[in-house]
Amino acid sequence: MILPEIRLQKTLDAALSTGADFADVFVEETYSSQLSLLNQKADKAIVGTLYGAGIRLFFGEEIVYVTTNDLSEEALIKTALMAAQARGNQKRLASAFQLKASQFDSIHTYGEKPWEMNRDKKFQWMNAVDQHARSRSSLVTQVEANLLEKFQKVQIANSNGLHKFDQRAYSRLGVQTFVESEGMKESSHDNAGHMGTSELYDKIDLKKLAVENVDRALLLTKAKYAPAGEMPVLISNSFGGVIFHEACGHGLETTSVAKNSSVFCGKLGQKVAHESVTAIDDGTIQNEWGSLNIDDEGMPTQRTTLIEKGILKSYIVDQMGAKQTGYQATGSGRKQSYKFAPASRMRNTFIDRGTDKFEDMVKDVDYGLYAKKMGGGSVNTGTGDYNFSVVEGYIIRNGEIQEAVKGACLIGRGIETLGNITKVSDNLKLATGMCGSVSGSIPAAVGQPEILVSKMTVGGRA
Amino acid sequence: MDTIKNDFLQICEMAKKENVQVELMITGGESLKLGYQKRKLEKFEASQNQMAGFRVVDEMTQGYAYTENLSLDSLKLTFQEALKNAKTLKNENNKYKIKFATPEKIQELTFLNSAQEVSMQEKLKAAEILESAALDVDPKIKSTPYCGLIESKGFKRILNSEGLDVSYQSNSFSGYTYSLAKDGAFTKTNRSSRFVRNFKELDPKAIAEKSAKAAMKALPSKKMKTGNYAALIDREEMSSFLAMLAPHLTAKKVLEGKSLLKGKLGQKLASPLFHLLDDPLNEFGTSTRPFDSEGSPSRKTFLFESGQLMTYLTDIESAEKLGIKNTANATRSPSTSLDVEPSNLVLKLGQTAFDQMIKEHTKVVHITHITGGLHAGYKESTGDFSLPAEGFMYENGKLLGPVDQFVMSGNIFQLLQDIEAIGNEYDADGSSYLSPDVLVKSLSFAGES
Known part of the structure; x- marks a missing residue:
């Protein structure tokens, strides 16, 4: 869990205080990492965290949605009240629901978290893609590879008593190659990824990814325009x-x-x-x-x-x-x-x-x-x-x-x-x-x- | 007390001990979105956000990290992450020593943050009209799937260990209506919007009616015969073509070998009618700002004059590497790395009226909407495009009717050379591209066989 249940209960109580039919709160903590390799050199490294909540109310078919970066109890209640007062005008006396955290078995499996995995290993995959691309043809002028990773923790609670927590990992490795043949420049890009962590790239055929990409760019230097x-x-x-x-x-x-x-x-x-x-x-x-x-x-x-x-x-x-x-x-x-x-x-x-x-x-x-x-x-x-x-x-x-x-x-x-x-x-x-x-x-x-x-x-x- | 400044000074001390330089960018703001559907309020979204992004420079390398938690502890941790990233990228092949902007006088753009009190009632009324005025145009307007008012308030501040500390605030309102018109089996949509800095300048009725009338006007569209025709690109859609050109204008792409304008400074590459300017100080632009993302003061840059390429857009590093002037076009947000991009691209007015341009060829296709955006068929590495579009067919200066379901193809650099006339007026609807109508000699159109 990201936040204690009682804090979400109080937030939802505040959200319902002016007569909304329904309220939910979505809390998120997401780690993101973006690494890139340009022409055989590590080029970019950006990491960061998103941390915030969105509170949603239904008044009939009208939706009120407010967000905040501040996840303290005081700030969440204040934000919920702001949402409630934006449209509601009735007074509601007591909370009619109780949150109940529920567990479920995850369908998905994850390996090492993106912040735990050795960064050199990540650059090795990108370097491998670069090498495979360059080995394929001397007409390759440039190779860019990047690895995007995201690890999202979400906590969702609503006024029907629902309270759940989940984790979602995403990883995607992209490659773009540029070629030049007889004065014709072309490029091609492709990627491989999954909902999961980056150990995937130990298993998939990175050579195939790079080679197909180069071959496509080379093919395009010789291709004529499509008919209309x-x-x-x-x-x-x-x-x-x-x-x-x-x-x-x-x-x-x-x-x-x-x-x-x-x-x-x-x-x-x-x-x-x-x-x-x-x-x-x-x-x-x-x-x-x-x-x-x-x-x-x-x-x-x-x-x-x-x-x-x-x-x-x-x-x-x-x-x-x-x-x-x-x-x-x-x-x-x-x-x-x-x-x-x-x-x-x-x-x-x-x-x-x-x-x-x-x-x-x-x-x-x-x-x-x-x-x-x-x-x-x-x-x-x-x-x-x-x-x-x-x-x-x-x-x-x-x-x-x-x-x-x-x-x-x-x-x-x-x-x-x-x-x-x-x-x-x-x-x-x-x-x-x-x-x-x-x-x-x-x-x-x-x-x-x-x-x-x-x-x-x-x-x-x- | 300036908490941010005090916190940053503490982080500068940490940077000094590590023998690195540090830059902090903080952005934040509030936004309110209101939208009506079926004449009832459907959407009320309010958000506040803030984000801090560090750029740490260790001589020849730089690393980035960002956070939405602006407490001192979080800022220190984020600085450490950026430092770690800079150290990771250490590479003996890097020769260029990265430099930060030093403090310079920044022009104050007072119009960016005009003080105004607008009640919630006034905003709701505007949002309501953005739907109802479209529905009231004609029973054939069946719905406005997307419409509403957006109020934005934002700030940006950059501090660096060279003593730079610059900031600005801005506020704006946008109204938009997307109307759906239906007549028998034919359906057409049209989006109209307006961006203003002062609420009083927003005319929701005009926006909604413009959208509804344009959707009606396109009914019933026909397919056109495949062939080559002269194209009159509407001022609002010319933004797509300027967007195709934009990356090629940046020194960063030139240095990476990706710009097709590399090595072409001083050459005549476009029609003599083509004069293009990057103007970050333009009052009507949506990318207007007093300084760029390194903190360098904004200035106007003439990119094309009479079809001749005058310069590239640069930041500190690319300007120095190419030995040209810094045009202050560094771009980044706290969560992204430094890039170079245009601010507001302005195509200078020509002298030809719309009515004259449609008479210049036997058949002219007036392109009023590029339906899929650029990702549907623009290839930056070659400049080739194949884009689905809609518009109107003119023959001998007379309107034959609306046309749709066609794809126009060409190459952006050929198109610049084939410009035959440029219109004599703008629509100041608010965009980072400001352009009049443009007549192009010929494009390839795929429609019916």
Whole structure:
């Protein structure tokens, strides 16, 4: 625990003193470390601690949220009273609840804490990535590696008597290589990480990470610009899942649905995708990047089936979303830190494996694009318009993957694209990503097997 | 009693014993966010924050650490962490001896912190109008998924062991409305916002109506035919293109070999109409400040004049390494390391009116919204972009209608050379990019086959 239970009880009592329907307090202590290596030299070392609390009150569907850096009893009560008096006006006589701390078994396992681990070891991993990249090609002009570690302790209590404590570790190692070939400069970046501590890098193949990165940058120096226009697109697995994240996932969050500003509003039980599509949002996968034990509202995480064989089965629901829409909360209240009020957010979100074979899917395309490696993307949930970039792409001609192309951007409308998915392979993979939305930037994994979309707009050069 | 100063002096003593230099940056402030939904108050968020960040320099290396606990014990521990980080990075290959800013006269920017008493009732009223005035424009405005008022009060202080102690306070209000318009099967959204330092200058009705009317105007959009067209980039969206250019302008990226402008000082790289300025003293900018993140006094820097690259943006180290003037563009927060970035980038006004620009080519696409931001398709290492966007198609100077679901592609450096005309007015909505409309000869557009 970060703070004694009695202090949280008094804070919540103060928060409810003017008639709020509900109150919760989120206390956080987070250690962060950022180390980087630039051109074989240790370049940056930054460590720090976040320490604060957010107090949230519901007055009907109105949310009051206040934060403080001062976790003394006096300051917490003062902050809670400020929140209570901001909107409330009734007098409440006595506390009607008693906090009761509850224990649970963690799904996840952690090794050495980031502040305990020898720093030289961390630089050794980054140095190894640098060396592997440089050994791969003499055309490498620069290598940057960085290691981001976060260890978050959270304590959550609410006026229903809930009181829980949890610890979440995150570690992510990134590499960016720059190459120059015959006057053409290109770069490529990639990363590996998990919900967990950094011993991961003793187990994963750092050479593969570096070599693939260099090879991609070199490939791009020779690639021509992607064509422009509408065509079939075969999207790879792993980070290819960003398409579902953008095209559909955000539109299923009650943050949009409750405001009637999602194209998926009112479509529960209806067909929203091709029957080959089953989509899951799963917080229970051990040590996976977007996993949790409990969400930031204290609810146990769960595996939620969003779409089953094309039929919309569930939205992504936080506590306020549940109150506004009447749907059951799915343990999806998440936020970057105590500085943000929680909102309905994705965890590990993916299209589930199908039955098609990748080779057969390629053969289905006369002329189209194979999007092998995706970049970032975004969505307008109101219109369903999404976009994302293709970092590494290839032209498919007469059922064969041919020359590499660069500079492609894929756009479309969520529901149309879901309907245009015609095949789903049996090779599911997940990848790490950072998702930004109203409650800040949070770790969220994306994923899918390879999928074939019969028609998408490819933004390349006309 | 100046507790921070006293505490810092104690830490300077610790630094002296370790034979290192120390810099402390403290930022803090309060913010209030109010938002209405369905004509009822939905969001009331108040936060206060403070953070202290140390930069410890051990001759050729530096380490950082930060904390949100500003007690003396916590500050001492955080200093020790930063010291440990500086020692970790010790490397005999580093040759440059890092220097701190020394005390200089700082220009006072009184407009940053204008005294004003605004009641909670007035703020709530403004927040309410930011939704209701949009909904009242037309029944086709179905909702305003995001709208509200943000009040911010902040301060920044930098002290270093060379005797520097500078600080400033600022306050501001922002109002924003994001309207969703629906007509049959067609849906469009539009975001409008305004940043002011004085509450009286905020017109919530105008913001909300602008957003609602712009969303309505884009209904019903059509796809366009794939091809090359002249592009008229709206003044509000020109910020995305200046943001593409920004990292290439910094001496830090030049030294790292990442800037495509490396070795090009004095060269004509853009249209002769292109004059670009970094202006940290601009009253309308959101990145306005009297000093940079090392404590050097802010000043204006001419980056492009008549298309010619005049200088790079620098901090103390990069200026000295390149042998050019320090433009005071060091940037960092207490929790990040030192970087070099523009403050407010200002593109000088041209002489061509909007109505004239749309007549310059048979077909002109007026780009009013880059829908995915830069991460959807900008590659900094090459300057190539492929960005989804929306806008309006003009033919022979006449509006054909709204267009959407297209991707425009090109290269930022080619675009700068292809500028044919620059508009003659700004919208002072508040941004760290100030630009008029810009007409570009040709970009590639991907839409329908």
